[in-house]
Amino acid sequence: MRPFTRSSDQAADDDPAALSVRTVFARACEPESSSLPDALRSEIAAELSLEDGGPQDAAAVSEWAAAQRERFAALFATAESEGCADVLVRRAALACAPLASVSGAWLQWMSEPGNAEEAVTMRVLALYAGDVGAGHPRASRGSAYLSLLQHLRVAVHAHPASQLAQDRRIADRSFHLPAFALTMSRHPNAYRGEIIGLDLCLREAGMLPPLDGVQARHPHGIGWDALDPSLARTPDGPSAVDDARALRAAFVEEAGAAAVERGFAWAFAALRQWCDEVYDELDAARDPGFEMAELVQSRAREASAYHDRFNVQGRLLKDWLVEARTDPIPFLAALANSRLVRPGRSEASRLTGSLVSEKGRMFRVFPDQDLDTIKRWIDALPTDSAQRAEWRPPAHQPRRITLRLAPDSADGDAPGDIRQAYTALLQRATTPAVRQYAQRYVEKRLARCRSDMEPSPRTLPGEQPPDGLRPWLLDQHDLHNDEFHDGMDDPLPDRADLIDSTLQLAPLTLIDGSWLAGSTDYQLASSERGHFLFETYWDELGNGDLSLNHPLIYRAMLREMGIDLPPTRSPEFAAWSGFRDKSFETPVYWLSIGRFPRTFEAEILGLNLAMELSGVGGSYRRGRQSLEKYGFSTAFLDIHNTIDNVATGHSAWAADAIDDYLAQQTPQARPDVWDRIRAGYRSLNPPPGLLSRKGARRAQSERRSHA
Structure with a gap:
């Protein structure tokens, strides 16, 4: 696990050809998305050509998912005994949000006017209709996940799904798989088999493993079945994973298995890597210092502008905060030994008391969740100064993912006539x-229709009917x-x-x-x-x-x-x-x-x-x-x-x-x-x-x- 650092971020920011995976995700969510996917063709080709070497059959995915659910269940049980299960619930729900909020969306463009008579297209559309809850408003699998985020009160940037890219509580790795899947969905003819393969893989895996611990602690009031893409959306319907298997068989009969296997293998590799990173993140978050370090690093830039007169341990707070943008640990060590903090006693600490009270100089600077993070950190600090000097939070920091873009494809020629x-x-x-x-x-x-639009028996009324x-x-x-x-x-x-x-x-x-x-x-x-x-x-x-x-x-x-x-x-x-x-x-x-x-x-x-x-x-x-x-x-x-x-x-x-x-x-x-x-x-x-x-x-x- 790598230490806290932003050096790679800065390098990416300085590269004009680099694009954040968050941006790719957000743009690929847009219904009128057009030019971006063309620019990502080389990136997609590189992703799909990666040699993973892991198992690629359906049984292996199911076995892996079951083992992962047990793994996360054990982690949540440990957190429960430590009194921090709620922290893991929140972080797991956010980590799963980019993928779960668009569950099935990669099928969205697979049906098009030119293939609407084909059997494979109809199988795809039937599977997709279940994912979006055809015939009912707000009934998609993504809508069900939004309900979960709202229930947990973490849905700050959750609707529409593209807004999740604004949520810095979510690591870049959580956007990787859905960003590429959605991008491929905008080019269904180029990636038809790969989309069918990745969809089958995700349905074989079922509900995302990190959500096991969330469901165990919030079993009621949420349509959990909708969050499992392997299950049917109607009580008497076939399971979605059975439909996906039948779709795969129909496509392979027509076009061969190579593209499907490529998409399946890529999705499984991406899913395993993401799951490992989420586990590491949740495991690290059991330590109160981990979230405190995240908080300091995320707020250090803006905070440094207001603290050019206050000293902490003989050094300007502004200087501490500038340093904390890349490494927050030295500042946290100094803060833990300052007069602002009473180790083990957040209720007696100025940082969480008088400074943030209605008359304090930091009133409303920290929302309630941030205050909870600070209090949890203070309460966990050793009262012995020697022990505090040795304290270090877990050194896990998910990497930032950027993509280098190939030049956009040429505009091409406009149709020469109506038939073209x-x-x-x-x-x-x-x-x-x-x-x-x-x-x-x-x-x-x-424009022709707006000209002289007088009401007649063959047109809509001139004014909106009041009833x-x-x-x-x-x-x-x-x-x-x-x-x-x-x-x-x-x-x-x-x-x-x-x-x-x-x-x-x-x-x-x-x-x-x-x-x-x-x-x-x-x-x-x-x-x-x-x-x-x-x-x-x-x-x-x-x-x-x-x-x-x-x-x-x-x-x-x-x-x-x-x-x-x-x-x-x-x-x-x-x-x-x-x-x-x-x-x-x-x-x-x-x-x-x-x-x-x-x-x-x-x-x-x-x-x-x-x-x-x-x-x-x-x-x-x-x-x-x-x-x-x-x-x-x-x-x-x-x-x-x-x-x-x-x-x-x-x-x-x-x-x-x-x-x-x-x-x-x-x-x-x-x-x-x-x-x-x-x-x-x-x-x-x-x-x-x-x-x-x-x-x-x-x-x-x-x-x-x-x-």
Whole structure:
């Protein structure tokens, strides 16, 4: 174990190519994270190529985890007998926070519009849906861990998870594994097998071993089962580790075992190293001097500015504190023998008495937890001065981890036409040029929709409904129903026109739900309104059941019509001569706006409502009649007319998500936010014509002038 030192920190700070692992973790948590992962490719490759030499099979992980739990249980039992178990509980909970708060998040981008019809993707998404508690707000495994941190009253920087990087009570090593796992999650096509392997390893290990001692002392009031990634999230469901094993088998059958084994081995090595460091830290923290040394070192820089007149043991306190930034032990020895401290008697010491009282010169300088640390140290000091002179705290200090970045990848080329854009945007990870193309495409379409946005029966009301959107939703459903019955006698399209219209909708329908792709991000998928959006996306892809997968159902209908299209993510699909260019305009919009779940959150909520409501009670029923007339399957329209219903289905969820979003806004902000929602609603079918396009160009010009 290394002594207290900050020399390596300073060296890292002076290196412009170095980046703290905390920063990597925080940025990789962001739903719109883009360029950072590219810069880390060489670091990831180096990590995955490390030769560990340890056991790499599932049984070895389970055995190791069981042994570690016994090891930590014994350590906590020793601390209990020494009266310091609460210290270990707090430190263990914080050490586990970066990994446990994002449990399962590395699966967040594994499903993408281009692979939404594939069996492996659906297995991944089913596993991930359990991790985020699909269908329920604040039900993710990370949310359960936040509840634990709040219960222990240590959740100072715990929400969102990216804020954990601000918590200096957590060592860098605790960010290492989740930072790399999350970074790989932003490049799912490059690390698909490795992600499946590391996920399986973590599920085989089960609940993080340091939490064994925490659970034993806080068994109630916390959903502990949710903190074990090997367990199911529903009482009658298969265990998550069994699902992960099945996922591994399915992937290996398609692509081989090498990448999975590489990810599994890396995760196991990282987990073992982290666990050993946490154990050393907790063991060291049993000594009150360890936390006191940490406290002095963490506060020495700011404190040195205020103590240039006070002497301790014949030396300016300022000088002691400057030295304590790299080595706090000499100062602690001097402080222990000063008149500020009564060894063994914190209640009689000036440092924890008169100096920090309401009239003291250090009032409120130390929060309660810091005062507890100081008191614990004073009470443990030997009363014999000779024994104090020999005292040294345990010399354990977790290292700071920095990463050297490779040069960022080139921006690349923007898509040359709408079909190239479609293919490029089917993948989550894209070049900066493609990302810029997507943002400009969204902004241009929304600008058209903001132009002359007069209320009509086909748009959202001009002002936010005072009673929420549910009454308006029912009115729209009545309108659809009336239109359906009024058109009962209208002629149905002929067979050729029906087939052509079905074909032209294929680029759109085969990426069903893609406008919500960004809502699969871990911290959004179980939020108050995000859980509605994630469950909608999850439904569109069949909830893990390929027989209910909407793109596959649509493909089956096309085959009945004599059309067998190439795979959606292949360049041949977008280049297929049977499609008209216009058929890609709305799909590219969906694929583009789905990349920006925060930037365009209000607009996505409006678009989602428009999409889920569009056919319910009206055009779906009309379309069913057409398909039925020519003997084609009506399954695709039947399933949408039921799951999109306005009472308990996607339309209702879409309205509720908007009402929740508006409730979070200030009264002053709501009109502008409502206008953004209205523009998003209108963007499903933007206004045509020259005037709207001129209005769009004018609006874009005005926005640039104010930027």
